[in-house]
Amino acid sequence: MGFWEKLRAFFGGQAAGEKKPRAPRTQPTDPDALWLHFRCKRCGSVVRVRAHKRNDLNRIEEEEALPGVFVLHKDVMDNKCFQLMHADIYFDASYQVVSADVQGGELISQEEYEAAQQPSATPRGA
Numbered sequence: 001m002g003f004w005e006k007l008r009a010f011f012g013g014q015a016a017g018e019k020k021p022r023a024p025r026t027q028p029t030d031p032d033a034l035w036l037h038f039r040c041k042r043c044g045s046v047v048r049v050r051a052h053k054r055n056d057l058n059r060i061e062e063e064e065a066l067p068g069v070f071v072l073h074k075d076v077m078d079n080k081c082f083q084l085m086h087a088d089i090y091f092d093a094s095y096q097v098v099s100a101d102v103q104g105g106e107l108i109s110q111e112e113y114e115a116a117q118q119p120s121a122t123p124r125g126a
């Protein structure tokens with residue numbers, strides 16, 4: 001890559017002839033979908049899980065004295081070390097995460113997930 005291409009890439013432009021690296025972010029509208037992102041504590045790989053607001057979330061009873069309005073119990077498995085993560089995610093009435101308890105992993109943001117998806121230290125076709 002020449003100096004000017006580097007400079008252009010640095011300022012957010014695309015190098016000439018470069019194809020779009022991935023599909024546009026617009027996904028089919030799926031109002032009942034909740035996307036959750038996890039990172040495995042053992043191998044560090046990231047997993048994306050789709051939950052259904054109505055099917056997968058349980059309303060929290062008052063006597064349970066738990067945070068939030070809904071709870072999601074999910075077993076999540078990454079595709080690298082296949083360790084099962086046990087997640088209890090608590091949501092408020094607008095389906096925002098208020099608390100998360102993940103055994104064997106951690107809840108991460110979509111940004112962290114996407115950052116982890118970037119090709120890392122493995123150069124191709126060098």
Ligand SMILES: [Zn+2]
Binds near residue numbers: 041082
């Ligand atoms: Zn793992």
